[in-house]
Amino acid sequence: MFALVDCNSFYASCERVFRPDLQGRPVLVLSNNDGCVIAGSAEARALGIRTGVPLFQVRELIHKHGIAVFSSNYTLYGDLSRRVMATLGSLVPHVEKYSIDEAFLDLSMVPEGQLQRLGAELRERVKRWVGLPVCVGIAPTKTLAKLANHYAKQQEAGVEVWTSSDHWQARLAQTPVGNIWGVGRRLAARLAALEVHNGADMAALESGWVRRHFSVVQERMIRELNGEACLSMELCPPPRQQVIHSRSFGQPVVSLPPLRQAISDYTARAAEKMRTEGLLATRISVWLRTSPMGKPQQLWPDTLSTGLCQASADTRELVAKALQLLDQLWKPGLRYGKAGVMLTELCSREFSQGGLFEDRQSQRGQALMAVMDSINQSGKGRVWLAGRGMKGANECVWSMRRAHLSPAYTTRVSDLPRVW
Incomplete structure (x- = not known):
């Protein structure tokens, strides 16, 4: 016998956990940059609001029925x-x-x-x-x-x-x-x-x-x-084949420095995800996409990739490679609306093939990444490469529009609910 447990209206229900005043009230959750509806409560669906509809098309319904609107809070x-x-x-x-x-x-x-x-x-x-x-x-x-x-x-x-x-x-x-x-x-x-x-x-x-x-x-x-079980439980998920981190920009980016910050940030996040799963990458790809608000002849995606001499999860090495690819991709005069980084050809750190001339520098790099991750996961502070910029990712010109973002109630001390 198998059971399937499914959360009801998951994203909307997550927003209600720390907001009991939202019980019974229609709730909508928006996509990146608050562009369209990606989830809604049963009350919102009863009003005829369906997944994928652009936000501007339902603004009148939102005001008429007092619908609560939230930006995607994937951390929560x-x-x-x-x-x-x-x-x-x-x-x-x-x-x-x-x-x-x-x-x-x-x-x-x-x-x-x-x-x-x-x-x-x-x-x-x-x-x-x-x-x-x-x-x-x-x-x-x-x-x-x-x-x-x-x-x-x-x-x-x-x-x-x-x-x-x-x-x-x-x-x-x-x-x-x-x-x-x-x-x-x-x-x-x-x-x-x-x-x-x-x-x-x-x-x-x-x-x-x-x-x-x-x-x-x-x-x-x-x-x-017909009741014959052919699909068994997958208690050990198959190894990940790739790690992708990409975002649409809150506004078009027209200069190279903000793009370098964005690619540095995306690469660092992808590397952190790999390290948590004990993986190394041997290939990295970077892509850019021009803004849909630009001229028709400017609407194209562009991608470059390169291999690494040795499998790595070192943020410094991966960011350096990603920025080299970005410098080749960037074209002056274009308005970029999205960028992304993909790490592929992954292998387990435990079974990776070391280099013939691997030295202590690589070992020190692994130790440094372990220290960075322990600090960043402790909740007591953050350490990052200067290439990601001195501002937080939510304050940069390339950051997503999230005007209706709820607090990170369970993962940020400053966002803990207060009871008076």
């Missing part, structure tokens, strides 16, 4: 996600984080008669310990658990348990095939041409025929819909 969302996963792990030993707001749980050792009660206990504990509402779908396969969670959201109890085919057959018949986990738009169109319109139609297909005419992936899907 990421920390609350970590707390949710840790809370689930306090009740179930095997937790697979599927996304920032979803997790699969292994319930194979739980007696059938206790599944409903466990689902309710999971909901209650996450709500009490973290403050976020969740729903729980429980079924013999991951695909069915995902679908059960969808129907759990429609119930007040927030828990849906399927232990036999009698439980899910009726649900499959009322589920459009496009809503099945793993069925994309193209596959849904191909199935519709074969008169397969809902989950029950899909489950009735012969698995061997599906494998011959589609692929083994779709065959596994058919088997999963």
Whole structure:
């Protein structure tokens, strides 16, 4: 048996955790630079506001209904996600984080008669310990658990348990095939041409025929819909293949010094992420994109990449390479609206191939990075390369527009809630 635990309206719910006055009030969360809506509460969706709509198109609704609007606060969302996963792990030993707001749980050792009660206990504990509402779908396969969670959201109890085919057959018949986990738009169109319109139609297909005419992936899907588990728990996530850090600028950048600061900042953040996972990079890429507000002939992206002589996670080495690439990419007279850094060809530090002439300088560099990370993670101060600029990343000309940013309640001492 598997359970899928999914946080309800995750981004909006995160904003409500430390704002009890927002309960029952419509909430919207915006994309980078406050451009469009990327998430909303159930109350906002009831007003007809959908994901992807530009902010300016719903300003009248915002004022009319008193909708609370927030810029994306990924620091807060990421920390609350970590707390949710840790809370689930306090009740179930095997937790697979599927996304920032979803997790699969292994319930194979739980007696059938206790599944409903466990689902309710999971909901209650996450709500009490973290403050976020969740729903729980429980079924013999991951695909069915995902679908059960969808129907759990429609119930007040927030828990849906399927232990036999009698439980899910009726649900499959009322589920459009496009809503099945793993069925994309193209596959849904191909199935519709074969008169397969809902989950029950899909489950009735012969698995061997599906494998011959589609692929083994779709065959596994058919088997999963019939209660045969083909997807196991991934307790050890596959190694990361790349680390990317990119942002759109709050305003067009027309000179080189701000671009150098932005690329230095992005590279340093990507290097920090690699070090936390014990990884090294052997290739780095930098790209620039002109602002969409410029002239039509100026709208193009440009990318350059280069290899490293030796795999590294040293911020100093990576920033130096990134700035060399930036100097080659930059063209005077253009208005740049976005930049990014990508570290690829990653390998584990534990199993990396050392250089023939590696000296103590490399070892001292590793020690220096360890000291920098320990200081920056201690909460007592920050240390960074001067190339990132003396101002904070939120104060630079290239920083994103985040006019509605909420405090980092759980990760910054100055933002701790105050009770009077």
